[in-house]
Amino acid sequence: MKLPLCCSALLVLLLTPSFSHGGNILVIPAEGSHWINMDILLQALHSRGHTLTVVRSIKSWYIKENSSYYNTLSIPVEKNIDEELITNVMKETVQFARGTLPLTSFVHMTIGMVGIFKDFHAVLCEFVSTMLDDPAVIKTLHESRFDMVLADPCWGGGPILAKYLNVPLVYNGRWVIAEEAHFSIAPSPVSYIPVTGTGFTDRMTFLQRVKNILLYLITYIQNDVIARQIYQPICDKYLDPDHDFNQIKTDADIWLMKTDFVFDYPRPTMPNVVYIGGFQCKPAKPLPEHLEEFVQSSGEHGVVIMPMGTFVSELPDDMANEIAAAFAKLPQKVIWRYKGKRPSTLGNNTLVVDWMPQNDLLGHPKIKLFLAHGGTNGVQEAIYHGVPVVGLPLYFDQYDNLLRLQERGGAKILSIATVDKDDNFLKAIQEVLTDPSYRENMQRLSRLHRDQPVKPMDKALFWIEFVMRHKGAAHLKAQSYNMSWFTYHSVDVVLFLTAAVLLVLLTSFMFIRCLFRALCKRKVKRE
Amino acid sequence: MKLPLCCSALLVLLLTPSFSHGGNILVIPAEGSHWINMDILLQALHSRGHTLTVVRSIKSWYIKENSSYYNTLSIPVEKNIDEELITNVMKETVQFARGTLPLTSFVHMTIGMVGIFKDFHAVLCEFVSTMLDDPAVIKTLHESRFDMVLADPCWGGGPILAKYLNVPLVYNGRWVIAEEAHFSIAPSPVSYIPVTGTGFTDRMTFLQRVKNILLYLITYIQNDVIARQIYQPICDKYLDPDHDFNQIKTDADIWLMKTDFVFDYPRPTMPNVVYIGGFQCKPAKPLPEHLEEFVQSSGEHGVVIMPMGTFVSELPDDMANEIAAAFAKLPQKVIWRYKGKRPSTLGNNTLVVDWMPQNDLLGHPKIKLFLAHGGTNGVQEAIYHGVPVVGLPLYFDQYDNLLRLQERGGAKILSIATVDKDDNFLKAIQEVLTDPSYRENMQRLSRLHRDQPVKPMDKALFWIEFVMRHKGAAHLKAQSYNMSWFTYHSVDVVLFLTAAVLLVLLTSFMFIRCLFRALCKRKVKRE
Structure with a gap:
């Protein structure tokens, strides 16, 4: 009972002729190894007839200005993430890592990296400001009439631009600021879902669960600080009022998640999460x-x-x-x-x-x-x-x-x-x-x-094109995006029910006490 | 940008020749409209070369003894669910429903139906006992060397038999005893997921959320009572010790869920849930x-x-x-x-x-x-x-x-x-x-x-065959199945952390008080 692996590649070939025209996609990528993956997806999208416009910094390390399969919108930023600095930090990390692991990993994910993280996001925010302050860029953005934004969720540019242009948003990634993306969108019981950096599995001891919940809280606070201090001012300046960055960052139509459950531990997920782990893998070509x-x-x-x-x-x-x-x-x-x-x-x-x-x-x-x-x-x-x-x-x-x-x-x-x-x-x-x-x-x-019914890359292409065909995927977005934390967790309802129970108990108690006193009085009188 | 709908039917055709032999499937269905759906799936499985053995009561209403595409294992039960009684109850319901709706629906789902529900499950339990007490049936079950059990999750026979035979389990259904199946396996925030029978949407007012949480608790208790009183004794008698029915009922490899998010409200889900809503639908044939x-x-x-x-x-x-x-x-x-x-x-x-x-x-x-x-x-x-x-x-x-x-x-x-x-x-x-x-x-x-990458019926067939190819789908089952409720909800960790914080506060307070007193004493002495 073995499945031929050709079928899903064949599926895409079957799909191809039916597209009467390609879509027009604005791409907001991230640098480094993230770009390597995004680039593979862009090549596949290009081969299916879509037009791609990649937003890049003129100081970009990896994203080339000239490409045969995408146009670029180069933003003349002044600051840039200092590649040399990062490389040096990485080298130091290796030296430091020779002390202990995974404690190092833990420390770096939570404290050591906070500085780099804040700088990183501040530079990216300047990038967004420079874009949205430039009338020529704005004109290009509006005139291009993009069908959707394809973005890496590890920074806030994608969701802000998608909201600004009012077009659907598809994410391609695994990280939202400092946390694994699932933590931002799906219920994540920290009792069996290890926070990245802890080095724990999905079977934790009591003390591991204590550490896990503490690291979860630290990561949550770190994300919230970056959202409020770095990204919220950009939202306040360029978007309609009352756009909360924490809300818009989770408001993507589809999350193409670069993982799957052969690799990662099984955990709750959401209807608009599509697992494309290993989408970049392909059979080996002959060696040089x-x-x-x-x-x-x-x-x-x-x-x-x-x-x-x-x-x-x-x-x-x-x-x-x-x-x-x-x-x-x-x-x-x-x-x-x-x-x-x-x-x-x-x-x-x-x-x-x-x-x-x-x-x-x-x-x-x-x-x-x-x-x-x-x-x-x-x-x-x-x-x-x-x-x-x-x-x-x-x-x-x-x-x-x-x-x-x-x-x-x-x-x-x-x-x-x-x-x-x-x-x-x-x-x-x-x-x-x-x-x-x-x-x-x-x-x-x-x-x-x-052994999947559709290959990861074909899933990615299908859902990107789905979003363009149907102008979003609103029917897959749960209402949780629109709820405050206390409503989502039924805090108000639980407080109300507790108060109601207490009130009933108190009233009963008072009533019984009054009754008891009245009876006693009557008894005393009779005596 | 329109998708040709032929592709997923073609996909299955592509899959067919690669199966060197068909699987051997034990089917534990449910009666009524549930059987109509299961039957359609069985015909598709038969056409792909699988051998099917359907367990049925000799008093079954819908499931025929003789079929061209499945064998039957008929169990000579004494009791049966009284079809006439149910039909009469249904008629009464219609009369009663002319009073109000959806309150009626609410009442019936929670109180009015409890009696029928308990009877229903008791009859089904007798069915399982009769099977497992019959040496001839046991012999047949063991000799058949089934590759998997395909069951309707609305009653407990499927999981008990799968555990008894120690083979993988695939569910085909939408209900687990009295609740929508998602509530048994996926985190289900009742703040936006309406309990069936409330007549609410995923956007509830405060009072609706209060009602929703109350109905959730009632349903939960009802399920727990049926699990403990009706099914647990069967588990204790026929399975190895320490098998908790509530645990084994959620221990399926794959849940083929007869819904999707075009029909239902989007909500958290799990990696081993496969949405096959509308799998029975097909293009119209010419009318008589x-x-x-x-x-x-x-x-x-x-x-x-x-x-x-x-x-x-x-x-x-x-x-x-x-x-x-x-x-x-x-x-x-x-x-x-x-x-x-x-x-x-x-x-x-x-x-x-x-x-x-x-x-x-x-x-x-x-x-x-x-x-x-x-x-x-x-x-x-x-x-x-x-x-x-x-x-x-x-x-x-x-x-x-x-x-x-x-x-x-x-x-x-x-x-x-x-x-x-x-x-x-x-x-x-x-x-x-x-x-x-x-x-x-x-x-x-x-x-x-x-507009799906794979048609619902093809998804169902793929995942059933996947389970047979890989002898289960353990990598898609989250650890939550093995956890007690207080561990799952981190109750112990939260209590521990609260106690730790209180201890630190108390120690600090005691220390400061001692220090203050010592200082005061010295002051008094000096004076």
Whole structure:
């Protein structure tokens, strides 16, 4: 009973001819690894005949001015997020992370990162102001008659512009400011839903649940401060009065959520959330000749790959030496993306590269192990191709992402703090390479992930086009968006019912006391 | 930008050849209109090569012993649900309903029906006992090596048998004992989710929210009483110890929910809930010759149809006369399913029938109006074909179902209490026939309902087969199933944190008091 995976790609082909005209989409992306994902979606939208206009800063790091598949609206901002600063902070984080994990992750998600977060959102707000103060931009925006806004929910530009233009909004992402997006829209019992950064699973001890609820409160306050101090003034200035930013940020028609329940723990969701986790994954293409030759030379032992994330590609020298020495002891070949000083301990079996075709390597039958830092993209690709993982998490959600694989028996997490002690690194690699259960579990996850009635990318395209066909998806938006917290949680009703019960009890008590006294008096009189 | 509707039917055709063998499914259905739906699903499963064994009572009303597409396991029960009794209760309900609505609906859903409900579940429990006490049945069950149980969640037989046989469980339904199934599995804020029977929408006033929370509590208690008194003893007797019925009833792998958010109000849901509302709907087939002739004779005015529900096809004489008289005044032709005494006021334009091909009529372009009692099947068919409705709700969820159409501007609800007063009936029909907004709104709902990436029936088949391929869908089941209510709601953590805060406050207070006293003493000494 096996499902052919071709059917959902075929579905999209079937859909294509019926579109009489393409839609006109305004794209409000985010920088960094988020853009990499958005870009893949934009290429797919372009190939379906839609017109795309991407809003970018003239100082953008990743988003190119000229593209064959989208137009740009470049905003001449003065400030920009300082890429160098962020890279340095990331490097420091790695050093610091060598102390402890996941406490570090916890601290960074909540306190250490607050400063960067506030700066980050302040810069983004200046971006929105610059746009909406510029008559030429306003004219372009209005004249373009966009059908919808497609935005990354990790900052407030998308919802503000969608409200400003009064067009439907589709989100593509997994984070809303500092929290996992589900916490903003779906009921999230913190008794079994771990807050990102805690390093907990969906089965928590009592003390873990205490920590989880406390971190939830901290994240909630952090989000609220950023909403009120940074974004609310922009709403007050450019939108009709009484637009609460916290309300408009959750008022999207469709949430394309870059996760699924093969990867994440099952939890309550909402009708307008569409799971597109792994939408960027695709079958491997043939490798470049020199890589294929290197991979084939590994013989029956196969290959270990170690790419690194968007920001960190250099490690401290001593750590790089330890890693290279461990690699040298393996019978496998190793492909290592590393830009730092060439480690002195590097073995003949290790190929150091500037860049590697990660997806094509993961889909190659010779690849036996993936050394991952735990970014969402890499973890999703590991699931898609069913390759076991040794994880070296550094910051943000990386530990939590890898934990989801480890819990399912497909990965082993190493702490940066102890990676260079007692041959931990080598032992972990050898364990995952020799124990077949790691690969079997990743293959099982891969089968589950691939067994969907519609492929994630096709779901994304369908719902974006649905929103354009029907001018929104109001019928999928629950009334909870429009409610104050005390109405939503029935606080007023519970108080009313408690008061009513107390009143009945009190009245009964008074009545009985009066009756009792009257009886006593009568008795006294008689006596 | 219009979607071709053929694609999802094509999808299933694409899936078919890849199944190397069919699955072996044990079906635990429910009687009445629920069976009509289940039967449609069984035919589709049979056509995809699966073997079906339907468990039925030898006294079953609807489920036939001999079928070309399923085997039966007939259980020789002594008691049976008395169809005549139920029919009589239904008739009384109609009489009673002529008093008020939706209060009647409320009363019946909560108090009036409790007796019937308890009897109903007690009879069903005897059914399970008879099965599990019969060595021949047990032998058959074990030897059949079923891949899964497909059950209606409105009674406890399905989950108990699935647990007994230790096989995956898929539900097909919308009710769990006395409540809408979502309330059993998904967080359900009663501040905007109306309890069935209240006749409220998802936008409630303060007093409506008070009533809603009270009805929620009553329903909750009613369900809990039936679970503990009727089903728990069966679990204790036939299953391993410590199986709590309330837990096992929510422990299904997949919930095929017979609703969607074109019909119902959007609300929180869970990853293993699959919406298949309207899965039984299909394009109209040509009408029988005599009906087509009658329909065509209506000319430009078109036709009004009035089928009735599974139980009620007779109305009180006076009411039937009023209805017939109103029909006689219409320029339209009328097709009326009615088994009672021929009303004296019947006009020439009205054709009384014993049965009508409801779906084929609703899909006929000449049909202008659907007089519906508000059963889920009829309402879904009205949405599918986009036909406006005048609703005459009687009991259960009928008022609430029709309210969802009325709220979207596609229907007008008449109270049975006032239907025969002041030409209300005639006026309602004329209003819905002449005001084009009713048809426009139903057509809009129809477009939304049909615009899905996968057709509801195909979704149902996909997820049933998914459960057989992967021996369950554990990765979609949230941990909430395994948690006690006080852990789930973090009651222990909140109490702990409150105690901690109080302790800190108290200690600080004591410390400050001691310090203050010590200072005072020293001062006194000095003086």
